[in-house]
Amino acid sequence: MITPLLPTYRRMQVAFERGDGMYLFDRDGKRYLDFYSGIGVVALGHCHPHLVRALQAQAEKLWHVSNLYEIPGQTRLAERLVAATFADTVFFTNSGAESIECAIKMVRKYHHDKGDKGRYRLITMSSAFHGRTLAGIAAAGQEKLTHGFEPLPDGFDVVPFGDLQAVEAAIGPETGGIMVEPIQGEGGIKPVPDDVMRGLRRLADDHGLLLVFDEIQCGMGRTGKLFAYEWSGVTPDIVTSAKGIGGGFPLGACLATEDAASGMTAGTHGTTYGGNPLAMAVGNAVLDILLEPGFLNRVTEMGDALHARLAALQQRFPEHIAEVRGHGLMAGLRVPGVEPRAAVPDLVGRGLCPAPAGDNVIRMLPPLIIENSHIDEAVDIYEAAFSDWSAGGPPAP
Numbered sequence: 301m302i303t304p305l306l307p308t309y310r311r312m313q314v315a316f317e318r319g320d321g322m323y324l325f326d327r328d329g330k331r332y333l334d335f336y337s338g339i340g341v342v343a344l345g346h347c348h349p350h351l352v353r354a355l356q357a358q359a360e361k362l363w364h365v366s367n368l369y370e371i372p373g374q375t376r377l378a379e380r381l382v383a384a385t386f387a388d389t390v391f392f393t394n395s396g397a398e399s400i401e402c403a404i405k406m407v408r409k410y411h412h413d414k415g416d417k418g419r420y421r422l423i424t425m426s427s428a429f430h431g432r433t434l435a436g437i438a439a440a441g442q443e444k445l446t447h448g449f450e451p452l453p454d455g456f457d458v459v460p461f462g463d464l465q466a467v468e469a470a471i472g473p474e475t476g477g478i479m480v481e482p483i484q485g486e487g488g489i490k491p492v493p494d495d496v497m498r499g500l501r502r503l504a505d506d507h508g509l510l511l512v513f514d515e516i517q518c519g520m521g522r523t524g525k526l527f528a529y530e531w532s533g534v535t536p537d538i539v540t541s542a543k544g545i546g547g548g549f550p551l552g553a554c555l556a557t558e559d560a561a562s563g564m565t566a567g568t569h570g571t572t573y574g575g576n577p578l579a580m581a582v583g584n585a586v587l588d589i590l591l592e593p594g595f596l597n598r599v600t601e602m603g604d605a606l607h608a609r610l611a612a613l614q615q616r617f618p619e620h621i622a623e624v625r626g627h628g629l630m631a632g633l634r635v636p637g638v639e640p641r642a643a644v645p646d647l648v649g650r651g652l653c654p655a656p657a658g659d660n661v662i663r664m665l666p667p668l669i670i671e672n673s674h675i676d677e678a679v680d681i682y683e684a685a686f687s688d689w690s691a692g693g694p695p696a697p
């Protein structure tokens with residue numbers, strides 16, 4: 301018999317009641333170190349006082365008005381994001397999938413309005429994740445996402461991850477853009493190498509394509525820069541954001557250059573909830589902290605510390621850990637002999653919450669406010685777990 305709650309998730313048998321900074325607490329008061337932040341969403345930790353105050357103050361003033369009116373918090377957040385990035389303009393959404401949808405529509409409209417109506421296709425990379433709308437699953441092209449949901453919207457050409465030659469070969473007269481995650485999240489914490497990032501920019505320039513970076517998981521300070529693409533020195537035309545940008549309040553954004561956004565004139569796109577005053581109050585509060593002098597440098601320091609400790613862990617347990625991946629506070633352990641979907645509940649039972657990802661990876665996206673003591677605590681738990689798994693075999697799926 302179907303459960304009242306649509307059973308699309310295989311959920312772990314734990315329910316959290318409260319969160320405080322780096323920690324979650326269940327109904328029995330047991331404490332868990334959060335190394336996943338609700339998929340990188342709670343980027344400043346649970347119930348950050350600055351965010352709580354911003355949300356409470358706004359909740360007492362105004363929750364929602366339509367985008368038919370001026371929303372000053374939107375203008376302010378857009379101006380601040382524009383000042384901090386490559387972008388000239390921003391559209392606010394409620395989720396990553398909607399940001400992706402905006403980006404896809406923007407690419408199509410761009411070419412349409414330049415008189416190139418047939419250039420509607422986007423090249424994407426295998427093992428990508430671009431959200432769960434029909435266009436998002438078609439863009440990612442993974443069988444596990446698309447199976448049973450066909451027919452899918454047309455317009456996406458998936459090439460092997462990181463393969464620049466395959467991207468070039470896939471460019472045809474109908475290609476309008478290239479869309480990649482600078483670091484794949486769901487796919488298993490896979491960074492696109494810098495030379496490939498630069499190659500994508502070159503190909504886009506040579507062929508008049510728009511370059512879209514999906515930074516929904518890797519952006520908003522996660523790697524120690526506001527956006528991960530900044531490490532490569534490449535400038536995109538469009539960036540999608542969500543997750544960390546709202547610090548736990550549903551918020552997404554599509555950032556673009558003036559040229560890329562040139563087709564998105566009044567009436568061409570819209571949203572009821574996107575950019576509502578509550579989301580804008582929290583979004584601005586998140587940015588207050590991310591842009592504080594020294595904050596992102598501290599993320600880099602903590603990311604380096606985490607990676608150093610994970611590298612040492614790999615040396616200690618080479619039979620389990622084949623590879624440490626990622627950048628900054630976006631990290632993965634590839635554990636070919638362990639099923640991450642079984643390992644993660646085992647770790648959660650020990651009081652540490654990472655998450656599984658593709659390619660047999662245990663994924664870590666801890667809150668950016670992490671300190672060395674939390675890294676110590678996580679590594680202690682991993683050591684105990686890997687020791688037990690060496691003695692008694694890895695947990696069964």
Ligand SMILES: *Cc1c(COP(=O)(O)O)cnc(C)c1O
Pocket residue numbers: 394395396397398400429430431432481485486514515516517518542543
């Ligand atoms: C989570 C994610 C999405 C989808 O975001 P939702 O808010 O779940 O719609 C898209 N792209 C990437 C890279 C993501 O990590």
